Amino acid sequence: MDPKLGRMTLKEWVVVESDSVQPLPRLRQELFRMMALAADKLRCLGASVDSVDSGVQQLPNGQTLPIPPIILAELGSDPKKPTVCFYGHLDVQPARQEDGWLTDPYTLTEVDGKLYGRGATDNKGPVLAWINAVSTFRSLEEDLPVNIKFVIEGMEEAGSVGLEELVRKEKDRFFSRVDYIVISDNLWLSQRKPALTYGTRGNSYFTVEVKCRDQDFHSGTFGGILNEPMADLVALLGSLVDSSGHILIPGIYDQVAPVTEEERKMYKAIDLDLEEYRNSSQVKRFLFDTKEEILMHLWRYPSLSIHGIEGAFDEPGAKTVIPGQVTGKFSIRLVPHMNMSVVEKQVKQHLEYTFSKRNSSNQMAVSMTLGLQPWIANIKDNQYLAAKRAITTVFGTEPDMIRDGSTIPIARIFQDIIQKSVMMLPLGAVDDGEHSQNEKINRWNYIEGSKLFAAFFLEMAKLHY
DSSP states (O other): OOHHHHHHHHHHHHTSOOBOSSOOHHHHHHHHHHHHHHHHHHHHTTOEEEEEOOOEEEOTTSOEEEOOOEEEEEEOOOTTSOEEEEEEEOOBOOOOGGGTOSSOTTSOEEETTEEESTTIIIIIHHHHHHHHHHHHHHHTTOOOSSEEEEEEESOGGGTOTTHHHHHHHTTTTTTTTOOEEEEOOSBOSSSSSOEEEEEEOEEEEEEEEEESOSSOEEHHHHTTSSOOHHHHHHHHHHTSBOTTSOBOSTTTTTTSOOOOHHHHHHHHHSOOOHHHHHHHHTOSOOSOSSHHHHHHHHHTSOEEEEEEEESSOOSSSOOOEEOSEEEEEEEEEEOTTOOHHHHHHHHHHHHHHHHHTTTOSSEEEEEEEEEEOOEEOOTTSHHHHHHHHHHHHHHSSOOEEEEESSOOHHHHHHHHHHOSEEEEOOOBOTTSOTTSTTOEEEHHHHHHHHHHHHHHHHHHHHHOO
């Protein structure tokens, strides 16, 4: 691959404002343009491409917007070769220069070997790195060592609207001959050492509402004679987690998979400078002192976070109001082998018991508004072995074996529906700043990543029986 050509294409892709988060007709047109560019690029490689119409998105205000097509593309159908399916997305988070970008977010700008631009690392750069790897074999007039399928969407940042439905529909068609699925939509834990990701946490999001009446009260007129909803809610939220991060809901840890000795060794081998990590996070201190404890509490133990309160007075000034109705929001990051419906029951029972002890005359209602399962892979699967070998060939080092503390639902969707091995093969460095200002991908990561994918194809061909 000519590195200059690769960067030119990334520049052409970053300039497209393919923001799926803001529901604006102009941005939807940009998304359609982005998907068309990708489809053309794949056709130029000789892929058969199907741009699947995904219908319309219904917005809360009654307005509808078209959903960009999902690209299903295919290169090769040799039954003797393994079929590797790559998933990526070409939509991005919103970005404006006035929010703190040092350069125009939609103009790819190189500074000191860093390629700045919205989508550079999340996820346009990695999608192009896959395409670069394929085009290298084409340029050399060599046969691809594997059959390749692409699933590329344009609504990931907005919840992958329509994707799960399409995967179910295509299970026995497009996905019928898929052997392995690869996702490159996350980051390394280090700035220089590559990683392989084999697990993500799930998420259960809850609301707890405490209501006295629809209207607020004046604290001079009613303060002292009411069970105040805010006091009830603060007590409820305060009962969920202690100051050391330990979740106080009875039974919540019962289903957490025990730590194995083999797993402990993997944590020890991970490259993480704790002091640098703490400084870059701008945090005075963490709850734990060792690398192993911090990583385990980020990846393989559940955590509970309190996110906010609706209905409370949160403006500047001294408004002496008693809110008549307030809603607290919190979530629990789930890990194997926690069961979502069991967690929901445990949370409701705990809050109902805590509320009953207050003898409040207010009404309380708890609901789980979102439930996403955790995902974990078998690191002894062929594609993990192939990726390890490819990383050693290209980067000269074994990868960090890591999990991700956040939730990437598509991994679990693929695993559950298609019943095939899923692997996350990240390209970006830990400081790439996905979703934030000055997002970038290092030129080194982008070019070496393209080589890595080509090496991965060759290793997969060797390992597949």
